[in-house]
Amino acid sequence: MKEKLSRRLAQNEEALKKIFQDSSDLVYRSVQFTESRKGLVVYIEGIIDTKGVEQHIISPLIEGLVKAEGPVERLSELPFTRISLTQMAAASDWPGVIEAILTAHVVIFMDDSNEALTFDVKGGSRRSVEEPSTETVIRGPREGFTESLRINTALLRFKIKTEKMRLKPLVVGKITKTDVAVAYIDGLAKKDLVDSVIDRLNQIDMDGILESGYIEEWIEDNPYSPFPQIQYSERPDTIAAQLLEGKVAIFVDGTPFVLVAPVTLWQLLQSSEDYYERYFITNFIRWIRLFFLLLALMLPGLYIAVTTYHQDMLPSSLILSIATAREAIPFPAIIEALIMEISFEALQEAGIRLPKTIGQAVSILGALVIGQAAVQAGIVSAPIVIVVSMTGIASFTLPRFNLATTVRLLRFLIMILAALFGLFGIVIGTVWILVHLTQLKSFGVPYLLGVSPYRPRDFKDIFVRVPMWKMSERPYSSSPDNIRRAGIRKLRGGGEENEGW
Structure with missing residues (x-):
């Protein structure tokens, strides 16, 4: 049962101090409404706009805003019209008062009234609108969300x-x-x-x-x-x-x-800048992303499989060059690749967690010094350093960090399968990933929508992006009652452009 407020101001104040005991940020401000009636203004300092409270609540109350004698049943019926704040509500029980205080509201109590008024005066110091640090673009808006x-x-x-x-x-x-x-x-x-x-x-x-x-x-x-x-x-x-x-x-x-x-998977491979540049530039960049997605996933596994089981697939000069580089290496290809991949992941994590200036130095020095020293010491070969470097660069081309992290994890699975079964292992891993993707859904929508199942409307914005005026219909996942989003483009030479492909 919700406990009601008392009609005695002193009793309400005592109850508040008991509920919020040892809370140094809770402010109690006494206000004299009339000669015989007192009030209490309560709020949490730091999460409300202090200037707004002083200007729009405290000052009007001190100036004698309320002129009423005798018991008051409902505080909200008194003339608080000089308070210029719009979001006002009444609370008659303690759960409502506590929730209001904790959600950046100012609460006003009054003697001889079992009701309190709450005013929304959210404020405090929050970060201003700045350019997003995780999704930078060359062309496009520079504003990003904040914590508010x-x-x-x-x-x-x-x-x-x-x-x-x-x-x-x-x-x-x-x-x-x-x-x-x-x-x-x-x-x-x-x-x-x-x-x-x-x-x-x-x-x-x-x-x-x-x-x-x-x-x-x-x-x-x-x-x-x-x-x-x-x-x-x-x-x-x-x-x-x-x-x-x-x-x-x-x-x-x-x-x-x-x-x-x-x-969908295709949405995670797209950047907001894809729609700010002309479509043929966007298509070129998308093809690069798709190529490097495969490279980031498969390249170390292909290196392990070819050097371990399928040497005859490479030209003689290339396989001799790799064999010469690996002649003094004491580890098999899988151990060599795991050493470099794990070291690269550690350097990447260290570069993120350390302060920005130090992190950049650690990443650069770690990649150069440790890689070169490992090659000279005969722990790893030069070809695996090139493979791991290309793999790292390939993973950085993915626009979404969570997808890039997934590719980094699956890369180790492909490497282990390649070490066990060669190219057959890579095929097994690839088939497993594809089967999983075809079964995966996001809120009931197939993860590969547009390709599996095939939908012409969505296919126009997957591997290539057709011009804006060609994408006249919304994706299949949107409401079927309102699928049209663009009209027909008027050609400069007269006539109309066909809406189809």
């Missing part, structure tokens, strides 16, 4: 100016009570998809949600798959583009990374 939920939703509103955009509020986490907003465009996103996202979020049973990654693990379809089934981004233009394709975004207070669902 309201700033992030405002950045999205600047991009999508329609009354059909919905931002459904949720609270996730039994202790942290993290604010979450589910964003979608009504009429573009399938109702079943929106209901599924909201239902999965409501089923999260956890004490705290500190980052969107917590939510990602709770709501993904297959938690045992190494492939990411939800995309995250800190770019407002990326999120806006996904919403226009009928997808759903999940904003989490306290993190700049916004989740997007559903997702």
